Amino acid sequence: MVKSLTITILAILTGWLCLAIWQTPLDASEDNVTPTSTPEQVEHGRILAGIGNCATCHTASLDKPYAGGLDFPTDFGTLYSANITPDKETGIGDWSREAFIRAMRKGVAADGSYLYPAFPYTHFKNITDEDLDALYAYLMSLEPIAQEPPENELRFPFNLRFLQWGWQLLFFDDEPLQPDPERSAEWNRGAYLAEGLGHCTACHSPRNAFGAEKKDKAYAGALVDNWYAPALDASQPVPVHWDEKSLYAYLRTGQSDYQGTAVGSMGEVVHKGLKVAPDKDIRAMAAYLATLGGQSTVGGEKNEAAKLIEAAHQRVATNRSRGEELYISACAACHFNAPENPRALRAELSLNSAVTADDPSNLLRVTLQGVAANEGTPGIVMPAFATFSDDDIANLAEFLRSRAGRPPWSDVHERLKDLRQLQN
Incomplete structure (x- = not known):
């Protein structure tokens, strides 16, 4: 009797679990796959795709934009981005609008399979119907490209997609972001863009052992793709904190007065994605992001920067170290700034986030590979110094810190070894 009851209960629980996990495949038809769209809607979708930086993640080869196949190494194995061109066999050409919206907001593909959260549906849930329709119209207007991305290379049991149901149960709240009535329309627009399509916390927030963002440490900084996305909250490491003006300049041009230059992953966001965004949206994002750090006690005023630069000059030792000699010979011609002129064209390194961050990756990567003319500040090139020995680069980093x-980094040699391997 007890055994029979136990089996019955287990069967019921198993059936309930299967029903809970099961997601219905959404069949497509010509009518719901190719809805009527206007040129204005398609153009709006193109801009939204730029703000979301969709092309960067879904393009492995420049001659096959949006065709997927880009690899994303994770702690659980390697994921490959999907083909999101309207190819019916290998892309999303037979996805209905309903299927597209479900994928964007619920993390479930047209065939009912769960998407891995490397695809930031945890942010895209915040996108409005109007914007999703525009984005869908734009993607469906692209040239179909037949390209099957490689199979994901995930370790067991992470290769079992249905387990993402449990991940969502633990870490995913599908309620969309609500406007803050106590904030301005510009601020709310910035929040909508940053927390939705822009998915800023996806890079700027640390993650837990299951790959979910630590919501209580949003914008606290994280290492992503071997670049360090610095903290934008109150713990931000830059001596002159970000304000609306510096954030706007950085997001619009890739260069701020004092805090840093957009290279690497962030360079792609600025120079490939946000370049199509209208000024009002860039200003809205700046208005929102500037409030994350709270009230700055330093501020971004020129006289404050001058004081900080003067203090940096006074810290230089009387007896020149190897690091200082390298700075004088390789860096100072471009990066030295007098206190009375802190806004030189090239970054003052004592104020730069690559030097002041808790992680040395950005400084080391830029030192090793330089900055091309189409990165960072437009038209300005920084040469690569990969021919420097590890000891020399470590000495330079120690001097700049x-x-x-700032106290010296403890893992420079180890990090250099890893970063050099990336270049090989």
């Missing part, structure tokens, strides 16, 4: 009034 000391000059900025």
Whole structure:
């Protein structure tokens, strides 16, 4: 009797679990796959795709835009981005609008399979119907490209997609972001873009052991793709905190007065994605992001920067170290700034986030590979110094940290070894 009851209960629980996990495949038809769209709607979708940086993640080869196949190494194995061109066999050409919206907001593909959260549906849930329709119209207007992305290379049991149901149960809240009535329309627009299509916390927030963002540490900084996305909350490491003006300049041009230059992953966001965004949207994002750090005690005023640069000059030791000699010979011609002129064209390194961050990756990567003319500040090139020995680069990093009034990094040699392997 007890055994029979136990089996019955287990069967019921198993059936309930299967029903809970099961997602209905959404069949497509010509009518719901190719809805009527206007040129204005398609153009709006193109801009939204830029703000979402869709092309960067879904393009492995420049001659096959949006055709997927880009690899994303994770702690659980390697994921490959999907083909989101309207090819019916290998892309999303037979996805209905309903299927597209479900994928964007619920993380479930047209065939009912769960998407991995490397695809940031956890942010795209915040996108309005109007914007999703425009984005769908734009993607369906692209040239179909037949390209099957490689199979994901995930370790067991992470290769079992249905387990993403449990991940969503633990970490995914599908309620969309609500406007803050106490904030301005511009601020709310910025929040909508940053927390939705822009999915800023996806890079700027640390993650837990299951790959979910730590919501209590949003914008606290994280290492992504071997670049360090610095903290934008109150813990931000830059001596002169970000304000609306510096954030606007950075997001619009890739260069701020004091805090840093957009290279690497962030360079792609600025120079490939956000370049199509209208000024009002860039300003809205700047207005929102500027509030994340709270009230700055330093501010971004020129006289404050001058004081900080003067302090950096005074920290330089009387007896020149190897790091200082390297700075004088390789860096100072471009990066030295007098206190009375802190807004030189090239970054003052004592104020730069690559030097002041808790992680040395950005400084080391830029030192090793330089900055091309189409990255960072438009038209300005920084040469690569990969021919420097690890000891020399470590000495330079130690000097720059000391000059900025920061303690030395403890893992420079180990990190250099890893980053050099990336270049090989």
